[in-house]
Amino acid sequence: MRKLWLALALLPALALAQDMVTRDGVTLTPAQETQAEAIGDQLRCLVCQNESIEDSNAKLAGQLRGIIRQQVVQGVPDRDIMNYMVQRYGIFVLLKPPVSPLTWLLYAMPVLALLLGGAAFFLARRNAAPPAPLTEAERARLDELL
Amino acid sequence: MSPWRRRLLFGIPLALAAAGGEAFYVILRRMQSNDYDPHALPSQLIGKRPPAFSLSGAGGMQGFANTDLAAPPKPMLVNWFASWCVPCREEAPMLAKLAASGLTIWGIAYEDDAQALAQFLTQNGNPYQRLAADADGTTAINWGVYGVPETYFIDKAGIVRWRYAGALTDEVVATQLNPLLAKYS
Numbered sequence: 001m002r003k004l005w006l007a008l009a010l011l012p013a014l015a016l017a018q019d020m021v022t023r024d025g026v027t028l029t030p031a032q033e034t035q036a037e038a039i040g041d042q043l044r045c046l047v048c049q050n051e052s053i054e055d056s057n058a059k060l061a062g063q064l065r066g067i068i069r070q071q072v073v074q075g076v077p078d079r080d081i082m083n084y085m086v087q088r089y090g091i092f093v094l095l096k097p098p099v100s101p102l103t104w105l106l107y108a109m110p111v112l113a114l115l116l117g118g119a120a121f122f123l124a125r126r127n128a129a130p131p132a133p134l135t136e137a138e139r140a141r142l143d144e145l146l
Numbered sequence: 147m148s149p150w151r152r153r154l155l156f157g158i159p160l161a162l163a164a165a166g167g168e169a170f171y172v173i174l175r176r177m178q179s180n181d182y183d184p185h186a187l188p189s190q191l192i193g194k195r196p197p198a199f200s201l202s203g204a205g206g207m208q209g210f211a212n213t214d215l216a217a218p219p220k221p222m223l224v225n226w227f228a229s230w231c232v233p234c235r236e237e238a239p240m241l242a243k244l245a246a247s248g249l250t251i252w253g254i255a256y257e258d259d260a261q262a263l264a265q266f267l268t269q270n271g272n273p274y275q276r277l278a279a280d281a282d283g284t285t286a287i288n289w290g291v292y293g294v295p296e297t298y299f300i301d302k303a304g305i306v307r308w309r310y311a312g313a314l315t316d317e318v319v320a321t322q323l324n325p326l327l328a329k330y331s
Binding site for chain 1 (some may be wrong): 292
């Protein structure tokens with residue numbers, strides 16, 4: 001009877017243990033894994049440079065995934081985990097570059113392009129003369145074609 | 147449409163395309179002459195001291211810690227390498243030449259195996275005055291190392307002044323390292 005109670009008492013723990021996932025040497029809950037993946041998706045693999053560290057097969061990417069997961073388990077805020085990476089590898093590690101003096105031109109580009117295009121369009125429109133009316137010969141040719 | 151406007155409509159896009167082509171040409175030329183590597187990243191350690199670490203020796207040599215790099219008697223290099231790294235093999239003669247010229251070079255073997263490392267040093271020579279092992283790559287991550295070989299230039303104040311990712315070549319030494327040595331000696 002005593003054994004049965006013990007088994008019953010341990011059941012939730014067992015269920016919980018089954019829910020845990022292990023990735024890159026760190027065991028964590030599915031929620032923590034989702035959180036870690038969201039962070040890793042925003043970080044560039046330094047070896048392949050066009051893949052996120054979640055997608056990359058490079059060894060360094062695996063080590064960085066492990067570090068992210070350890071910090072997630074320790075309850076380190078997402079922002080601090082990103083800062084950990086930026087401190088070591090620079091803002092290039094962020095797949096989405098932050099708005100900073102270095103990237104102002106990049107982020108201003110759509111607006112600049114729209115302004116330039118709009119200016120060119122209005123200048124072209126302003127000076128455009130209405131087309132000359134068709135001559136008799138042209139009208140006759142048009143009627144023939146239609 | 148006035149001929150002047152027609153000329154502009156044709157000329158401006160042509161000039162932009164020509165400027166773009168010229169820029170690509172310059173980039174490709176510089177890549178070919180090893181003057182520019184689009185994959186190279188600026189190191190976050192430039193202007194700073196290396197982060198805290200303490201690594202045990204490898205290959206029968208003395209290891210070192212960040213405190214040993216705090217005030218070197220003269221500017222020196224820290225070279226990250228590995229026995230399994232092909233460019234490191236290519237770089238070995240250049241490191242030997244630099245060591246022979248009197249430059250202090252300390253090495254860190256990145257994620258290496260003791261036996262393979264010993265063999266590498268026998269085959270390619272040992273330019274290092276001290277040699278440490280970063281077996282699990284943790285110190286490398288703290289330095290921002292993203293591949294081997296990488297070479298760091300440390301001045302007499304213990305500040306990192308330069309990082310080169312890739313094998314050191316005659317050209318890199320002539321155009322980058324030698325001016326640094328002249329400046330910080």
